[in-house]
Amino acid sequence: MKARTFWLVFAHEARVLIADRTLPLVLTLFALLIGYAITNGIVEIRARDAAVASILTKQNERNARNIDQLQRINAGIETPAPFSNAADPANVGGGLGGRFAYVPTSALAPMAFGQSDMIPNYYQVTYRSRVNFMYDSEIENPWNLLSGRFDVAFVIVYLLPLFIFAMSYNLLSAEREQGTLRMLLSQPLTLTKLVLAKVSIRAGTILTCAILIPVAALLIFRPETRDAVSLVQLAAWAVLVCAYGLFWFAVAVIANAFSRSSAANALVLVGSWVVLVLIVPVLLNLAVSVASPAPSRTELATQTRLITVDGLRRYQKLFSADYRYSDKPDLLLPKDGRFEVQSRPKAAFMLQRDVEADIQKLLDRFDAQLEGQQSLVDRWGVISPAIIVHEGLAALAGNGSQRYLHFQRQVATFHATWKQFFEPRILESRAMTEADFAAMPTWKWQEETLRRQLSDLSVRAIQILALVLVVAGIGFWRLKKSSAV
């Protein structure tokens, strides 16, 4: 009997929402938007994958060419040009052999690609100081980077609440206004059950839409998403979206429980959206940049320049030496495993090494500051469900700030390994061998562990669900006290 009443209301609501065209209209519009967003994402990520693939192809081709050239040099059938010499460790450790360090796109990447747009997803790693390739672009407080592109995360975080409002701003007030509430409550039916059933049909339809369309699109058009790990991530994604949707339904219940007019409800709901989705994130940004100011880029640039000038002075003699290639072309060829690295490239290497060492403190401060900002955002993001969920969705899509920091750390490690490999060869003038090419450090991306991702996510899910419980709790508590007349 109890369950039956619930389903009666549920089915009846469906009939009314279809008859008055609310459901078809809202769902069609929402399906179009989220369908467009996921299409956008799939296309975008395909392009990004293709870009990385083509870079890697080029890198492999160049590597093969280098090895080829080295073989010909060693066989004595080629005299290389001065600055593209595969036998010269300074050449290979620099631009000629530099390897690309890149973040692969995650399986769920098309769900949220807004942020990755503004952060490089690959660097060419050479012996040049990191300050010259990693810190030369503007990096801001991570939350700043999250907005701006029409991706699924944007539709969920920003637009879904509005669609939820369109369906439920007059959840109860309409029944009150049109007088049907008296008719309903004269039957054995509680206000709580009535509201639960009314929320269920609405949440059921729009959240199914919000989850099914992107997930189905990914499963069909992005085969990477079909493995076990991705399926777990998709499930976690769905949980997060559901929790977020339920939060806004709970807000609608509160509005309906406290106020009696649909117009007032609409106003209150849009107001809560403006505050929680638009204003609080901006304020949080402001607060974070005041509490933990972004390090000055000008300072970094100035310091780099000073250190560089210093180094130039230190290695002045080496830099001003001649290349001697024109009168001694033999210098371009290795002899008995030795290749005499000229003083200029040697100086260039040492300069970059020194710059790196001297600027390290500043870079560390930069990184610490960035991580500090991130942890502030993580801690205080709780005040807005929009922040919690957007960060969570970006993380699941592999475009979150944590994975980005993870990438930066790996690049730093790889960069250090790369320099370690070349330093003795350049400074001791050892010629590159075929064995060296095989032993050269290669970039291997270490993915974040799923466990780490999930533990981060469950924290977010718990935060959201706690919010849902609090808000819905207040709403239903108030409903119990409100009357039919």
Added chain:
Amino acid sequence: MLEALNVSKDFGANRALDKVTLRVKPGEIYCLLGANGAGKTTLINLFLDFIEPTSGEVRINGRKVADDPLSTKRDIAYIPEQVMLYGVLSGIENLKYFAALATGERHSREQLLALLTEAGLPEAAADGRVSTYSKGMRQKVGIAIALAKNAKALLLDEPTSGLDPKAASEFSQLLAKARDRGVAVLTTTHDLFHAKQTGTRIGIMKQGRLVADLSSQDLSHTDLETLYLQHMAA
């Protein structure tokens, strides 16, 4: 059996009901008269648990409404002054929904049509959207909903408002039938003639108090009219 025992209801400083005691036994039609704002609807709302009494208690078949409103609501059917329905659905669809809520059972189309006909709504109108109905037609759907519930008690708040004379008299016959089945009926009305015609008991309310509680048999039409006007003037 409907019982209000020494019931008062305050809305802020405004006392809408003042120590009202009233009983409607099975097989009785109790007609409640009184000026606008006398407290008639407030009394009915108490039986429906729409509001809670400030003091005193309201019982249906011996059970306090406040204790278990869900179960007391199973025993009563209610027709408000304005039966409000879902405009985008047809009369029969509205009836189907409310009848199912009321009884927990599904009704066949034939059963629903029979109920509508009994309530006086022509079969041809049953499938029209309620938004196109007149007030009286909606009222008839409300009557059909009450019929479907087959309840032990009826709470009627000016149920015939908007009904044409023929429909109103048919409704009186329905009430008489219900009375004969042993249903307890509490109805408010402004129609003295109708009250005398159908009521077995008549109560007169004034400013929240029940100032007269009479048996209909003991009165003639003119008696009732005089009495009513006397009370109003006092």
